[in-house]
Amino acid sequence: xxxAARPARVDAVRNRAALLAAAEAEFAERGTxxxxxxxxxxxxxxKGTVFRHFATKDDLVAAVASDRFAQLEAVARRxxxxxxxxxALREFTSATAEVLQQQGLTFLRAASECSPVVAxxxxxxxxxxxxxxxxxxxxxxxxxxxxxxxxxLLTCATVHTAAxxxxxAPDLWRRYLTIVVDGLRPESASPLPVPAPQQP
Amino acid sequence: xxxAARPARVDAVRNRAALLAAAEAEFAERGTxxxxxxxxxxxxxxKGTVFRHFATKDDLVAAVASDRFAQLEAVARRxxxxxxxxxALREFTSATAEVLQQQGLTFLRAASECSPVVAxxxxxxxxxxxxxxxxxxxxxxxxxxxxxxxxxLLTCATVHTAAxxxxxAPDLWRRYLTIVVDGLRPESASPLPVPAPQQP
DNA sequence: GCCGAAGATGACCGACTGGTCAACTTGCTA
DNA sequence: TAGCAAGTTGACCAGTCGGTCATCTTCGGC
Numbered sequence: 001x002x003x004a005a006r007p008a009r010v011d012a013v014r015n016r017a018a019l020l021a022a023a024e025a026e027f028a029e030r031g032t033x034x035x036x037x038x039x040x041x042x043x044x045x046x047k048g049t050v051f052r053h054f055a056t057k058d059d060l061v062a063a064v065a066s067d068r069f070a071q072l073e074a075v076a077r078r079x080x081x082x083x084x085x086x087x088a089l090r091e092f093t094s095a096t097a098e099v100l101q102q103q104g105l106t107f108l109r110a111a112s113e114c115s116p117v118v119a120x121x122x123x124x125x126x127x128x129x130x131x132x133x134x135x136x137x138x139x140x141x142x143x144x145x146x147x148x149x150x151x152x153l154l155t156c157a158t159v160h161t162a163a164x165x166x167x168x169a170p171d172l173w174r175r176y177l178t179i180v181v182d183g184l185r186p187e188s189a190s191p192l193p194v195p196a197p198q199q200p
Numbered sequence: 201x202x203x204a205a206r207p208a209r210v211d212a213v214r215n216r217a218a219l220l221a222a223a224e225a226e227f228a229e230r231g232t233x234x235x236x237x238x239x240x241x242x243x244x245x246x247k248g249t250v251f252r253h254f255a256t257k258d259d260l261v262a263a264v265a266s267d268r269f270a271q272l273e274a275v276a277r278r279x280x281x282x283x284x285x286x287x288a289l290r291e292f293t294s295a296t297a298e299v300l301q302q303q304g305l306t307f308l309r310a311a312s313e314c315s316p317v318v319a320x321x322x323x324x325x326x327x328x329x330x331x332x333x334x335x336x337x338x339x340x341x342x343x344x345x346x347x348x349x350x351x352x353l354l355t356c357a358t359v360h361t362a363a364x365x366x367x368x369a370p371d372l373w374r375r376y377l378t379i380v381v382d383g384l385r386p387e388s389a390s391p392l393p394v395p396a397p398q399q400p
Numbered sequence: 401g402c403c404g405a406a407g408a409t410g411a412c413c414g415a416c417t418g419g420t421c422a423a424c425t426t427g428c429t430a
Numbered sequence: 431t432a433g434c435a436a437g438t439t440g441a442c443c444a445g446t447c448g449g450t451c452a453t454c455t456t457c458g459g460c
Contacts (some may be wrong), residue, residue: 009427012437036418039210046439048420057418063280109364146379154376156364157357164309175394176354179346182390183383190382193377209457212407236448246409248450257448 016053018043023064025116031107032061065111069101069121072096076107076128081132085135089142090181092132093155097173100159109156145188147196154180216253223296224234224264231307232261262318268303269321272296281289285335289342292332293355297373306389309356326352332339334359343386347396352378 008016022043026034036057040047054060067085075095082088112118130148137144142151158180162172208216212350226234236257239245254260275295292340300308312318330348337344342351358380362372 005378009436011427015437035416037416047418048256048440051419051439052437105360105364152376152380153361153364154357154379157361157376158352160305160360161353161357164305164353169394169397172394172397175350175392175396176357178390178392179350179354179383180380181383182385183379183381185382187387190378192375192378194372196375199367209406211457215408237446247448248410249408251449252407255449294434 012053015043015045015049019050019053019060020063021069022141023060025040026069027064027107030103031104032110036060037153058114061107061111061116061180062135064103065115065118066106068099068108068122069075069112069118069125072099073121073125073128074077076125076132080128080131080135085139086141089132092129093151093177096152096155097159097177099175100156101162101170103115105156105159105163140186142184145192146184149197151184152198154184181187212253214241214246215243215249219245219250219260220263220267221254223260224267227261227264227307228302228304231304235259238314258314261307261311264303264317265308265315265318266321267310268299268308269318269325270368272340273321273325273328274301276306276325276332279358280328280331285339286341289332289336289351292329293351293381297359298354300356301362301370301373305356305359305363316354324327340386345392346384348399351384353397354384363399 016141019039023034026042027037030038036050037047040050043050050060054063070152072095076092079088079092082091112122126148128148129152133142133151134147135146136142137146144198152157155177158176161176219239223234223239226239226242236250237247239260240250241307243250248265250260254263272295279288279292283399285336312322326348328348329352333342333346333348333351336342355377358373358376361376362369
């Protein structure tokens with residue numbers, strides 16, 4: 001085992017944090033089309049500094065996206081201890097929708113498609129979602145043929161509808177999440193024509 | 201009123217049609233990021249020719265997107281005469297999903313956001329969707345507080361979920377469209393927390 | 401077959417991108 | 431406080447993009 005690396009300099013730590021915050025904001029506003037130059041400017045740093053901290057643009061995208069998935073996974077783990085499985089599932093989908101809404105759905109999807117690190121974070125989130133769905137099913141809240149991946153994808157869907165609407169409709173997703181959750185109920189459920197996906 | 205313009209030359213007509221077909225395919229594959237050069241090559245034409253027929257890239261995007269919305273509006277008008285309003289609504293959502301899936305959801309959204317012509321086509325489609333929803337509601341198939349814009353947005357949503365899934369899952373949207381339509385039923389409907397949008 | 405006009409062409413332009421690097425500055429350790 | 435590794439900088443590079451335009455080709459009326 002090599003000796004512990006010298007700790008990072010304080011200015012490097014500060015710049016790295018500023019870069020992550022700036023990247024988060026720029027990616028949220030403009031998706032993966034956000035330019036490195038713009039992120040650097042927002043962080044108050046030269047462009048070369050970005051590449052010192054993140055070898056490629058993809059690495060920066062992955063860092064931001066992984067943080068988001070990890071944040072949601074923590075929420076799911078906490079809710080898995082909740083005494084009311086139905087409320088826990090609703091709260092989880094709302095929290096997920098809020099993060100997706102804030103960070104940008106297509107950004108997170110693109111990130112998990114081109115980075116195995118992000119895909120890993122996403123899969124851990126999926127596993128936590130499965131736990132919540134299974135608990136809700138045992139409670140009679142959701143139909144038998146629905147999985148965690150289904151719920152995550154449908155939550156993404158409701159956020160997308162809000163983003164697709166005209167002008168700012170920041171919480172239109174609440175309307176559609178309500179309809180979707182109603183559609184998950186076991187009463188009056190139509191048989192589903194296509195099998196559930198393995199991953200969201 | 202000026203005298204009728206001389207009819208277009210046959211080669212111009214042929215090239216315009218080839219360009220529209222090529223643009224449709226390229227936009228479907230790569231969204232608005234598709235390059236003019238790629239579209240020109242696919243159409244077997246030089247780049248300058250593209251700009252002779254469409255002054256800007258946006259004009260080309262608008263032409264392709266408008267065609268799609270008009271195609272869906274025609275479907276809706278036909279279904280408005282159908283004797284079974286519930287089946288008509290289901291068929292309309294399926295047809296819409298298929299077009300969105302084929303042409304690319306984000307492409308169509310981007311197109312209608314930056315071109316008033318496309319927005320007009322989209323609004324005509326919305327009006328036709330409203331007719332279908334109203335008929336279904338009178339038949340007791342959908343809850344009272346749902347509009348045509350809701351149904352269109354939710355249909356977009358199910359397509360988005362399929363696109364967000366891993367690998368090719370070309371008809372996963374059928375699974376989620378079933379869940380969503382179940383969620384539209386009047387029985388066991390939870391009150392909706394946010395008003396419906398004016399446009400989809 | 402001739403000829404004018406409409407159309408097609410592709411080299412070219414400027415703007416912008418992600419990424420590199422040699423020169424310079426700064427924080428930390430001894 | 432001296433010295434050096436770590437960190438920062440911005441000019442620069444190659445590539446791509448949408449868009450222009452002088453030049454050439456082709457259609458179609460006579």
